[in-house]
Amino acid sequence: MTILHNTWGIYVHVPWCHRRCSYCDFYFEIGKSDSKFAATVLAEWDARRQSFPLLSAKTLYFGGGTPSTLSSEQLSQIISPIKSGQSLHPDAEITLEANPEDLNPCYLTEIKQAGINRLSLGVQSFDLGILKWLGRKHDSKTARAAIVHALEAGFTRLSVDLIVGVPGEDWQQISEAISWLNKIGVGHVSVYVLTVEPLTPLERLIEKGQRLRPIEDAQAAAYEQAQAILKEQGYRQYEISSFAKPGQESQHNRLYWAQGSYLGLGPGAHSMLLKPDGSIYRRHTQGILSEWLKDPLAAHFTEDILDPDHALLESLAFGIRDLxxxxxxxxxxxxxxxxxxxxxxxxxxxxxxxxxxxxxxxxxxxxxxxxxxxxxxxxxxxxx
Ligand code: SF4
Incomplete structure (x- = not known):
């Protein structure tokens, strides 16, 4: 396993979504991105970058929320200065999480020019009934069109997220969808088993009897079924939820599992830094958008230090996830x-x-x- 003393990454949390999906418990705000977002990210970057290794970062990851709510100009405003300051490796993996409904050919061309070289698409399902069950905005046609457009725009590194373990899912259909992803050239698939998080709209719907509660054994079987289908289609499982063709693995996610350092920017972002004495420093900026936009350095955050003994245990626990x-x-x-x-x-x-x-x-x-x-x-x- 590569020792990640100096390899590090940058994470930008984009806190906006078009609407709430019923199962989601992430931090986000409903609406359009604020015009001050890019400038505020850069202000935070300038102030906090010094604490991280002098070497350039190997990954830059826009996660959310829904990062495809950012315009290509906003993405370029963030990526260009970080790149030109030699803080980003020339071959860095630059990922944008995106929702299918945001991806049209023009936007895809522009974000590629802005520097995005990997897309992670929140497809979740190709079944309209399941998409509705999950409260997603897009339909199957939109998801397929987004994937085709992304490939046509020249994105050779493309990941599709799927959720399994949803009551009523159709395995014949999931199998056909995965075979289509393989055939069309999607190199990476992430599979998540649906969890009913406390206080989500989904939990309330289940309590009111308006949704079936997923059954644990059926969910475990669904995960195993997804593993088998993906294997059959030539995807290698390299993490509990991640399957890829060789060379298509997510470098940023691997950095997390290897307990590498990363600088998190934006409201709700986490950071982690391996210190020279072997301890780990962790920081979490609270998800309060208005406070962060006013002054990202004055925004509330929590921090802690894991001593080397405890940091070792975490590194073993996370590291073994890299299969x-x-x-x-x-x-x-x-x-x-x-x-x-x-x-x-x-x-x-x-x-x-x-x-x-x-x-x-x-x-x-x-x-x-x-x-x-x-x-x-x-x-x-x-x-x-
Ligand atoms: S798009 Fe993603 S972050 Fe936004 S509500 Fe849906 S699941 Fe949550």
Whole structure:
């Protein structure tokens, strides 16, 4: 596994959405993006960049909310100065999360010129009934058109998000949709199992009897079914939720799982920095848009430091989610400058006996069975 002492990324949180999807518990505001957004991101960038490594960042990720609510000019206003200040590697992966209804050929050409080289599309389903169930704005035709237009505009790195485990889903249709994605040249698919988060409109609808509550066993079966179909179509699973053709893996997400450093800009953004003593500094800017727009540095935030021993446990728990690279224990010890906890070998032995983890070339990997219990494995590492 690559040691990420100096590799780092930039995350920009774009807090606007056209409307609320019923299952969503992220921080966002309904409406159009504010004209001061780009200038405020840059002000925050100028002030906080110094704390991060001198080397240029390898990834820049616009997440949300719905980042495709930004105009191509706004994206260019943010990307250009960061690029020209040599803070972004010339081959950096620059991703925009986008909703299908925002993508027309003209916008796609413009955002490509602005520097976006990877798109992550919030498609979720190609079934109109399921899209309505989830409260999404687009329909299947719009989703397919957005994908075709993105490929025609020259986006060779394209990811499609799907949600499975929704009551009433049609597996024949999901299978055909995945086969279409493969045929048309989409290199990356993320699969999320629907979760009913507390206090969401979906939870209220379920409580009122207006939606069926998803059944856990059926959801686990749905995840396994998605794994099998994607494998059949040549997508390699490289993380619990992520499947890619070789070379199409998301570098930014891999940075998160490897506990690499990242600078989060915008209201609601998280940052993380590996310190020279092996500890980890974490910061979360609170999601209060008006406060952040007024002065991003005066906006409320919380911060904490994980000492090297605890940082090591987190690195093991997250690192093992990378199914292809696994987690190299020796590298993590060097990185965090500390020793293994006494219970480490017993914990690993126990996980191996359950068939969830294997060791190979001094790396720990999740087994196919272990991917179904990844959260339990993480809890075992964090509890050592
Ligand atoms: S578009 Fe994404 S962030 Fe916005 S409400 Fe829907 S799920 Fe949440």
């Amino acid at each position: 292809l690279r696994g987690v190299k224990v020796k590298s993590q010890l060097d990185r965090h400058k500390c020793a293994l906890p006494k219970s480490f070998f017993r914990t690993v032995e126990n996980l191996q006996e359950r068939g969830w983890v294997v060791e190979q070339d001094n790396c720990l990997f999740l087994t196919p069975l272990g991917t179904l219990f990844a959260d339990a494995v993480a809890r075992e590492f964090l509890g050592m």
